[in-house]
Amino acid sequence: DTGVSQNPRHKITKRGQNVTFRCDPISEHNRLYWYRQTLGQGPEFLTYFQNEAQLEKSRLLSDRFSAERPKGSFSTLEIQRTEQGDSAMYLCASGTMANTGELFFGEGSRLTVL
Amino acid sequence: GENVEQHPSTLSVQEGDSAVIKCTYSDSASNYFPWYKQELGKRPQLIIDIRSNVGEKKDQRIAVTLNKTAKHFSLHITETQPEDSAVYFCAAAGTDSWGKLQFGAGTQVVVTP
Numbered sequence: 646d647t648g649v650s651q652n653p654r655h656k657i658t659k660r661g662q663n664v665t666f667r668c669d670p671i672s673e674h675n676r677l678y679w680y681r682q683t684l685g686q687g688p689e690f691l692t693y694f695q696n697e698a699q700l701e702k703s704r705l706l707s708d709r710f711s712a713e714r715p716k717g718s719f720s721t722l723e724i725q726r727t728e729q730g731d732s733a734m735y736l737c738a739s740g741t742m743a744n745t746g747e748l749f750f751g752e753g754s755r756l757t758v759l
Numbered sequence: 760g761e762n763v764e765q766h767p768s769t770l771s772v773q774e775g776d777s778a779v780i781k782c783t784y785s786d787s788a789s790n791y792f793p794w795y796k797q798e799l800g801k802r803p804q805l806i807i808d809i810r811s812n813v814g815e816k817k818d819q820r821i822a823v824t825l826n827k828t829a830k831h832f833s834l835h836i837t838e839t840q841p842e843d844s845a846v847y848f849c850a851a852a853g854t855d856s857w858g859k860l861q862f863g864a865g866t867q868v869v870v871t872p
Binding site: 690 | 791801862865
């Protein structure tokens with residue numbers, strides 16, 4: 646499968662714990678995006694990378710959230726001291742302007758904070 | 760920032776009928792308007808997109824229209840089939856931020872045989 650892959654697919658954690666999600670984009674894509682989706686809503690932009698540089702972060706992204714993309718390949722999204730409000734689907738997407746700007750989404754990582 | 764509103768939130772149609780979903784956007788700088796289909800538990804997938812230099816685009820049973828003056832765009836699905844049942848999201852973005860999509864809230868489409 647040469648699409649965007651994310652893991653873990655599901656994560657259940659207790660409030661206050663830290664969690665980390667990983668995204669492996671399509672290999673030739675230089676842009677990588679993180680979105681969050683709650684039930685019944687459209688995805689909300691969190692942050693994006695061009696190669697290894699993090700170019701923008703949404704105001705939705707509190708200090709407890711950090712994302713990295715070392716070497717411009719895979720990316721990680723870490724949430725520290727999780728809160729119940731962090732429960733959501735975290736979607737990763739990748740793309741390149743060479744492909745008309747289309748975003749390819751992964752299947753997502755569903756987080757449940759108890 | 761950009762704000763995208765989408766209507767209706769749910770849409771039930773008989774198989775073979777047409778479905779229309781409408782979206783409005785607020786930022787006149789937006790010039791890229793994709794539509795994504797998301798089946799239950801699955802990833803969003805691009806089904807069609809349109810850029811501001813085009814007023815209409817068609818791909819088989821799916822078409823999208825754009826009215827830049829009124830800042831609205833619509834998705835039209837003709838001859839609906841049960842496999843068209845899903846949640847559809849419209850989105851908007853600017854050229855420099857083409858991947859930073861502002862999504863609408865989604866439309867649950869149910870096609871009944």
